[in-house]
Amino acid sequence: MAFELKPSKRIRKQIEKLERKSKLRLLDLFLKLKESPVPVDEFNVVKLSGSKNTYRVRLQKIRVIYDVYWKDKKIELLKVDKKKDRMYK
Numbered sequence: 001m002a003f004e005l006k007p008s009k010r011i012r013k014q015i016e017k018l019e020r021k022s023k024l025r026l027l028d029l030f031l032k033l034k035e036s037p038v039p040v041d042e043f044n045v046v047k048l049s050g051s052k053n054t055y056r057v058r059l060q061k062i063r064v065i066y067d068v069y070w071k072d073k074k075i076e077l078l079k080v081d082k083k084k085d086r087m088y089k
Contacts, residue, residue: 002034005075014080025059033075037068
């Protein structure tokens with residue numbers, strides 16, 4: 001069964017600010033996340049320390065931070081942004 005991925009309005013606004021090429025990469029990532037919440041083979045995915053189910057994906061200069069709810073089969077996007085010093089704060 002596939003995972004459910006619903007971005008909030010805030011996340012959608014963050015994605016809208018990105019250029020078209022980045023949006024296409026994100027779309028590819030989101031499709032893969034629905035199949036496998038931690039696609040380590042295809043993307044640079046790292047579990048964030050100090051958290052149970054929070055992961056970070058690097059897509060060149062874009063960072064995607066998300067939580068995985070394994071029992072509910074849901075993925076919650078926490079942040080989609082270009083890499084900056086304040087990303088993890």
